[in-house]
Amino acid sequence: MKRVSFAEFGGPEVLRLTDAEEPHAGPGQVRVAVRAAGVNPVDWRLREGQVLGAHPVELPFGAGQDAAGVVDEVGEGVEGVKVGDPVFGEGASTYAEFAVLWAWARMPEGLTFEEAAGYPSVVETALRVLREVGVESGQTLLVSGASGGVGSAVLQIARDRGITVIGTAGAANQDYLRGLGAFATTYDDGWAELVREFGKVDAALDLAGAGVIPQLVELTGDPRKVISIADLGAPELGVRFSGVAGSLPDALAEAADLIARGRLHIPVEKSYTLAEAAQAQIDSQAGHTRGRRVIVV
Structure with missing residues (x-):
């Protein structure tokens, strides 16, 4: 099968599209024929x-962790899913023709594989930071870098919970x-004063790393x-x-519910091929995304 990986750390030029052995589903896992992979x-x-403390890497390392595809292997102990089911979830080396997932959910009706691949990590992250920042219904949340995934x-999700x-x-x-x-x-000079005109800010999220944390604290x-x-x-x-x-399974289940209820939709800004994985990461690193970037397999 084809897989995008890197054998050394560095810029996008270290990514290689190579032939690799197909992975297989272990206990508690499923394997999917990947239709699309999210770029994060x-x-x-x-x-x-950069983040080896939280995410240890053994080289060579397969790129990607989010995917949507069709189940073609079911590991021991897995229930509620069968070969042929369309799912989206998180696993390893998802910039590939086949990938193993350890967390997944069935794709809601009407969702394309490209759209579904953009949800797993971003929804888990969104739910996590909303929980950690402790913002509640009736309060106001400031989000810096709000247009990305x-x-x-x-x-x-905040709107669904009654948060301004x-x-x-x-x-x-x-x-x-x-x-x-x-x-x-916007981020123009004086943006913090413009925010104050909206009223009291109860909590804030920095999603872009634009050097605005002192203003958010203020x-x-x-x-x-x-x-x-x-x-960092x-x-x-x-x-x-x-x-x-x-909990990824809980996050994926909540994402599927929100999507099915029409309360969550994240558009795909741009799609790439496996051979264009380096460009996809270059564009992701540049920021200014509206929605998601995905690799179509």
Whole structure:
């Protein structure tokens, strides 16, 4: 089978599309014929060797962790899914023709494989940071970097929970944020003052790593009410960096429910082939995404 992997840490040029042995489902796992794989910031962070403490890597390492596809092997002890079922979930080496998943859910009706591949990690992250920051119905949440995959999920899940959201993004994405039910503002000079005009901010999320944590702490009045998933220096400012996943099966089940109820939709901004995996990671690292980037197999 074809698989994208890297044998050394470095820039996108270390990614290689090679022939590899097919993986097989172990106990508690399923194997899927991959139809699409999600592209996430953790993918290029691992390629660069940035987050080895939380995600140990043994080289050569297969890129990708999110996928949507058709089950073609079911491991020992697995129930509730059979060969031929369309699923989306998280596993290993998903930039490939076949991949093993250890967490999955059945794809909701009407969802394409490309769309489904964009949900697993971002929805788990969105649910986790909302839980960790402790924002509740009736309160106001500020989201810095709100137009990407995680931001798109946060805005919609928060809206479903009765939370008011203020989102910051580039000028081209202001209408997109408003369409997701958020008050929107740009990163232009004086943006923090514009946020204050919306009212009291109870909690804040840094999803872009744009160096705005001091302003987020000032706006909330408490570093404990700010969570970052993008700035590795956040702890130096008293802010928690969230990087350890919670329960993936629970997150996928909630994602499937939200999608089925029409309360969550994350658009695919751009699709790539396996041979274009390096470009997909370059674009992901550049940011300014509206929704998700996926690799179509």
